Amino acid sequence: MDFETLLNESSKIHGHLCPGQVLGVRMSILGLQEIGVSDPRGADRKKLIVFVEMDRCATDAVQSVTGCTLGHRTMKFFDYGKMAATFFNLESGRAVRVLAREKSRDRAKELLPGHADVHKAQLEAYKVMADEDLFDWRPVTVELDVADMPGRPLSRVRCDRCGEHVQDCREVRIDGATLCRACAHGAYFRTIENDPDSCHREHRVHRDGRQQPSSHKRTLP
Numbered sequence: 283m284d285f286e287t288l289l290n291e292s293s294k295i296h297g298h299l300c301p302g303q304v305l306g307v308r309m310s311i312l313g314l315q316e317i318g319v320s321d322p323r324g325a326d327r328k329k330l331i332v333f334v335e336m337d338r339c340a341t342d343a344v345q346s347v348t349g350c351t352l353g354h355r356t357m358k359f360f361d362y363g364k365m366a367a368t369f370f371n372l373e374s375g376r377a378v379r380v381l382a383r384e385k386s387r388d389r390a391k392e393l394l395p396g397h398a399d400v401h402k403a404q405l406e407a408y409k410v411m412a413d414e415d416l417f418d419w420r421p422v423t424v425e426l427d428v429a430d431m432p433g434r435p436l437s438r439v440r441c442d443r444c445g446e447h448v449q450d451c452r453e454v455r456i457d458g459a460t461l462c463r464a465c466a467h468g469a470y471f472r473t474i475e476n477d478p479d480s481c482h483r484e485h486r487v488h489r490d491g492r493q494q495p496s497s498h499k500r501t502l503p
C-alpha cells in the first residue's frame with residue numbers, strides 16, 4: 283500500500299492528521315522494509331512483532347500500518363519516552379530499531395521557512411524528507427520470552443495476597459508466596475476504604491504499606 287493510503291488510514295484510526303502520524307507511518311514502512319515484511323496485515327501477520335517506546339501519536343500510526351496491537355500481543359510497549367520502534371521478523375530473526383532523529387525537527391523548519399503554522403510545516407516536511415534525514419536505524423537483537431508470545435495463556439495462578447488471578451507467568455515469588463506484581467511492587471491504584479458504592483466487597487484488594495503508590499506519582503481526584 284502506498285504512503286498516502288496508509289497515512290489516511292492511520293489518521294482516521296488516530297482521530298486526526300498530525301506530524302506523529304506522518305513519522306509513525308514512515309517509520310513503519312522503513313522498519314518493515316528493513317526486516318523483509320511486505321504484507322504485515324495479511325500473509326506476514328504471524329511473523330511480526332513490534333516494540334514501541336512511546337505512548338504518543340506515532341504509536342497509533344505504527345499500530346495502523348503494522349496491524350500489531352497490544353491485544354494480539356504483537357505490540358510490546360516500553361515506556362522509554364523515545365520516538366523509536368523496533369520491528370522484529372520472528373521467522374528470520376531479523377530486527378531493526380528505527381529512531382526519529384532529533385535534527386529532523388530543525389530540518390523541517392529549514393525546508394518550509396516562513397510557514398506560520400509550525401505544526402503544519404513539520405507535518406508537510408516529514409512527508410517529503412529523505413529517510414536518512416528523518417531516522418537513524420540499525421539492526422538489533424531482541425529476546426522474546428515464550429511467556430510474551432502470542433497464543434493461548436501459558437499459565438494462570440492466584441495471588442496469595444489479593445486473591446486475584448494472574449496469567450502468563452507475571453506472578454512474583456517472594457519468601458515462598460506467589461504474588462501479583464501489584465501486591466509485590468505496589469499498584470498504580472489505591473482502593474478507596476469505606477466506599478459505599480463498592481460492590482463485590484469480598485474480592486476487594488486489601489491495602490497495605492507495600493501497595494502505596496510511590497510519592498512522585500500523582501493521585502487523580
Ligand SMILES: [Zn+2]
Pocket residue numbers: 296298299300301302303339
Ligand atoms: Zn496525533
Ligand SMILES: [Zn+2]
Pocket residue numbers: 441442443444445446461462463464465466
Ligand atoms: Zn495480588
